[in-house]
Amino acid sequence: MDVVPENKPSDFIRDIVTQHVVEKRYPHVITRFPPEPNGYLHIGHAKSICLNFGIAHENGGRCNLRMDDTNPTKEDVEYVDSITQDVKWLIGGWADHCLGLKTGQVPYFASDYFDQIFDLAVVLIKKGKAYVCDLSPEDTDKFRGAPDKPGVESPFRYRSIEESLDLFMRMKAGEFPNGTRTLRARIDMAAPNVWLRDPILYRIRHAEHHQAGKKWCIYPMYDFAHGISDYIEGITHSICTLEFEVHRPLYDWILQQLELPNYLPHQYEFARLNVTYTVMSKRKLLELVQEKCVSGWDDPRMPTISGMRRRGYPAAAIREFCRRIGVAKTENMIDLSLLEFCVRESLNKTAPRLMAVLRPLKVVIENYPEGHVDELDAVNNPEDPSAGTRKVPFSKVVYIEQDDFRENPPKEFFRLAPGREVRLRYGYLITCQSVVKDPVTGDVVELRCTYDPATRGGNTPDGRKVKSTIHWVSADRAVDIEARLYDRLFTIEDLGKMEEGKDYKDYLNPKSLTVLGSAKAEPALSGLKQGDICQFERLGYFSVDPDSSVLKTVFNRTVTLKDEWVKIEKRGKQP
Ligand code: ATP
Ligand code: MG
Numbered sequence: 001m002d003v004v005p006e007n008k009p010s011d012f013i014r015d016i017v018t019q020h021v022v023e024k025r026y027p028h029v030i031t032r033f034p035p036e037p038n039g040y041l042h043i044g045h046a047k048s049i050c051l052n053f054g055i056a057h058e059n060g061g062r063c064n065l066r067m068d069d070t071n072p073t074k075e076d077v078e079y080v081d082s083i084t085q086d087v088k089w090l091i092g093g094w095a096d097h098c099l100g101l102k103t104g105q106v107p108y109f110a111s112d113y114f115d116q117i118f119d120l121a122v123v124l125i126k127k128g129k130a131y132v133c134d135l136s137p138e139d140t141d142k143f144r145g146a147p148d149k150p151g152v153e154s155p156f157r158y159r160s161i162e163e164s165l166d167l168f169m170r171m172k173a174g175e176f177p178n179g180t181r182t183l184r185a186r187i188d189m190a191a192p193n194v195w196l197r198d199p200i201l202y203r204i205r206h207a208e209h210h211q212a213g214k215k216w217c218i219y220p221m222y223d224f225a226h227g228i229s230d231y232i233e234g235i236t237h238s239i240c241t242l243e244f245e246v247h248r249p250l251y252d253w254i255l256q257q258l259e260l261p262n263y264l265p266h267q268y269e270f271a272r273l274n275v276t277y278t279v280m281s282k283r284k285l286l287e288l289v290q291e292k293c294v295s296g297w298d299d300p301r302m303p304t305i306s307g308m309r310r311r312g313y314p315a316a317a318i319r320e321f322c323r324r325i326g327v328a329k330t331e332n333m334i335d336l337s338l339l340e341f342c343v344r345e346s347l348n349k350t351a352p353r354l355m356a357v358l359r360p361l362k363v364v365i366e367n368y369p370e371g372h373v374d375e376l377d378a379v380n381n382p383e384d385p386s387a388g389t390r391k392v393p394f395s396k397v398v399y400i401e402q403d404d405f406r407e408n409p410p411k412e413f414f415r416l417a418p419g420r421e422v423r424l425r426y427g428y429l430i431t432c433q434s435v436v437k438d439p440v441t442g443d444v445v446e447l448r449c450t451y452d453p454a455t456r457g458g459n460t461p462d463g464r465k466v467k468s469t470i471h472w473v474s475a476d477r478a479v480d481i482e483a484r485l486y487d488r489l490f491t492i493e494d495l496g497k498m499e500e501g502k503d504y505k506d507y508l509n510p511k512s513l514t515v516l517g518s519a520k521a522e523p524a525l526s527g528l529k530q531g532d533i534c535q536f537e538r539l540g541y542f543s544v545d546p547d548s549s550v551l552k553t554v555f556n557r558t559v560t561l562k563d564e565w566v567k568i569e570k571r572g573k574q575p
Contacts, residue, residue, distance in 0.1 A: 011327035026236040029061030034068045037079035039282030040297040040304045041086045047273040050322035056098040064100035066108040072209040086305040110229045111211045132167035151189035151197040174217045227251045230265040238265045241272040271331045277488040278303040301489045312533045312543025312558030317346040341565035347541045352380045355471045356521035356536040360399035362446045368396045378426040397475035404470040414467035423469040429455040478520035482554045485514040
């Protein structure tokens with residue numbers, strides 16, 4: 001599957017890492033990918049995965065997969081499992097040798113370190129660098145002030161170390177209800193950076209944890225747990241998105257106060273990925289799933305990695321997309337068609353070609369012998385001679401695409417019409433002699449054609465020209481299939497630019513899914529299994545969906561053959 005060349009990328013973070021390698025600053029380069037298991041991974045995460053695993057891969061290092069699981073009420077093992085599967089799939093065949101897992105081949109968890117994190121909280125209290133605060137969550141917020149307004153010190157800020165220690169132990173023992181107390185760092189309530197205004201390190205949450213079970217009723221905050229987890233794992237470069245830039249002074253403060261024996265990790269930030277016609281916040285994606293706007297997290301319209309896999313996007317194509325968009329510090333919006341371009345490029349080289357008809361129109365070839373089947377030679381992949389050829393059956397009745405016929409053809413329409421001749425791909429030239437109409441609706445339901453036996457294989461011995469070659473399927477041997485065609489999930493490019501008072505769900509595209517239940521395909525298709533991808537000639541790339549049964553194979557259109565991206569690139573709109 002790995003057909004896309006993975007050229008070595010370069011960006012400001014890789015430059016820093018290279019410099020550190022030259023300086024021999026660390027024994028090894030160790031990065032991590034730290035998702036919170038509160039949803040499925042999306043294409044934005046793919047950017048972070050490709051960056052973190054890419055750096056590990058290029059420097060002979062490692063990238064740990066770590067679940068950032070400090071918020072038990074929103075997390076679930078379903079997400080842990082899907083994230084693990086998606087990461088392995090995305091880096092498979094490329095950087096899997098860099099994947100850092102715990103013994104037992106399971107991910108690391110921030111919750112593995114809850115004991116150590118707790119002990120380090122005690123160290124901070126003993127050093128007078130943290131205190132237990134009894135302010136309510138509302139008052140804590142109010143006292144924090146705003147960037148232009150200094151904060152107000154908590155009345156508990158100067159409580160004795162002994163009292164804080166005692167209260168913290170009792171918090172852990174479960175003596176206090178949720179929201180009654182927190183552990184806070186004692187830093188600076190007047191700091192211009194509000195994250196340094198005595199940030200909360202621990203909060204009370206009487207909730208069972210998907211990994212730690214019932215052991216804890218206090219949980220560390222992200223900022224406290226993250227740096228310590230990085231340190232414990234020996235992470236050298238802790239890479240995250242720009243919204244964490246303002247947290248970096250806190251990240252550094254925590255690690256410095258603890259006077260730890262080994263080298264400290266450092267945090268670097270890059271711009272998150274935004275893609276047109278979709279949303280990427282896990283909260284919104286969860287809402288789409290819960291409100292059944294889509295069939296699930298892996299609905300092929302979703303921007304999730306599992307949705308893209310189901311739709312037929314190769315992992316190598318997603319990685320190539322991430323390579324092309326690069327890594328920088330300015331946020332921008334990437335056109336979805338670039339991703340589709342990468343998918344098309346990748347599949348063009350690998351996908352076997354078949355013929356299928358999505359909206360069948362019956363064609364009777366009047367001068368073709370009844371009951372005869374001709375086995376025609378067809379090329380499996382013109383891009384790959386080693387893919388060989390196959391036989392395609394031809395018989396008296398075939399199906400063509402409704403779109404390939406017009407009773408009254410407009411000027412630019414060169415396909416089949418009454419009195420006109422076209423080539424059936426790999427087959428014969430046929431001429432439409434007459435049409436049969438539905439007596440009630442007046443729709444054309446059948447074409448009566450003749451074929452020229454001298455044109456077998458699509459040749460014209462007399463050199464006469466036909467303007468069009470169309471695909472077809474033999475009715476006798478056709479296999480029934482269902483085809484699911486997809487369009488953009490949303491109707492506007494940038495969901496950050498909604499009209500006032502509107503919700504992002506108001507922009508869901510009602511035509512994002514078209515199900516064609518009576519499509520037909522050539523019999524060679526029976527060799528395909530779930531997840532396989534082929535090209536239906538002239539229609540696009542299709543993948544076999546897990547909804548397939550022995551009765552009917554269900555296909556997802558992965559991507560059409562038409563390339564929007566090339567047009568966009570010509571206009572010079574994108575990288
Ligand atoms: P959300 O805000 O939708 O819940 P998140 O950022 O909280 O997403 P995490 O699970 O915390 O999701 O993300 C794991 C890692 O992936 C983080 O390092 C985060 O910076 C990175 N990441 C998340 N979204 C994007 C994106 N759109 N582009 C690049 N990296 C991203
Ligand atoms: Mg997050």
